[in-house]
Amino acid sequence: MLARWPSDQIISAAIIGGCSLTATLISAYINSRRAAAAQATGKRSRSKPPGRSRYVALFVAGLAAGMIGYRFGAPALGIAGVSVPGPVVAAEAARPTPYRDRAAPDDWADPVAPTPPDATPAVLPPVSTWLRADGLRIHYRYVDRLPGACDGRVAAFGNWVDGRRGLAVECLDDGWLVLDLTEPTKAGRLTRNVTHCFAIRGWDGSWAQHDRVPSPGLERVAIASKAGTWGGPPLGFRVVRADGVDRIEFTNAYPRLDC
Numbered sequence: 291m292l293a294r295w296p297s298d299q300i301i302s303a304a305i306i307g308g309c310s311l312t313a314t315l316i317s318a319y320i321n322s323r324r325a326a327a328a329q330a331t332g333k334r335s336r337s338k339p340p341g342r343s344r345y346v347a348l349f350v351a352g353l354a355a356g357m358i359g360y361r362f363g364a365p366a367l368g369i370a371g372v373s374v375p376g377p378v379v380a381a382e383a384a385r386p387t388p389y390r391d392r393a394a395p396d397d398w399a400d401p402v403a404p405t406p407p408d409a410t411p412a413v414l415p416p417v418s419t420w421l422r423a424d425g426l427r428i429h430y431r432y433v434d435r436l437p438g439a440c441d442g443r444v445a446a447f448g449n450w451v452d453g454r455r456g457l458a459v460e461c462l463d464d465g466w467l468v469l470d471l472t473e474p475t476k477a478g479r480l481t482r483n484v485t486h487c488f489a490i491r492g493w494d495g496s497w498a499q500h501d502r503v504p505s506p507g508l509e510r511v512a513i514a515s516k517a518g519t520w521g522g523p524p525l526g527f528r529v530v531r532a533d534g535v536d537r538i539e540f541t542n543a544y545p546r547l548d549c
Contacts, residue, residue: 442493497521
């Protein structure tokens, strides 16, 4: 048991003891009145009215009964769901530790240090670093997207007329592939101002994975297609004419042909 009771338990004990004492005094008063009335009417009664010792004994008994009832009754009421704190419960319940005094668990990791404001974030290469157009010639840098492409024949496939047959791609020594669309354009197999798509396949059957490394602007060029058709999202382009000269611009905008 605790060395001292909390203030709420002391108050509760005083209330219960006071009620018990009051009930005892009322009972003693009624019994004394009855004894006096019986003596006045000549009925058999005690030879003398109850003395002070009886009141003291009743007081002590009532106080003891109240304390014992509170000592063992409060825990029972607490178990039943009635919120009455008792000395046994108070002795067994540990006081909660304030949050500021709690020790940090050993498995807590130190917070990640924030990035300094002057730190420069990694810059991703834009599409223009590996996809360019020169008139009707498309330049595609294959080093990071189709390794070993120049070890054999490379071809480009698209959705223009006869585009499924493949069109030869020139391999340059500096890591670039060149797709020349001059002949399909002059032959009318490409429709001007309409978006087409193309993809490049190596000699071993593998497709160029131009979405392997995220590039800003790729979302404005890549075209969604059926899975496995082109090995990945094909790239969109269209032939536009300005001042009587045809040139290629990369886009996935409508109108466009299905890929």
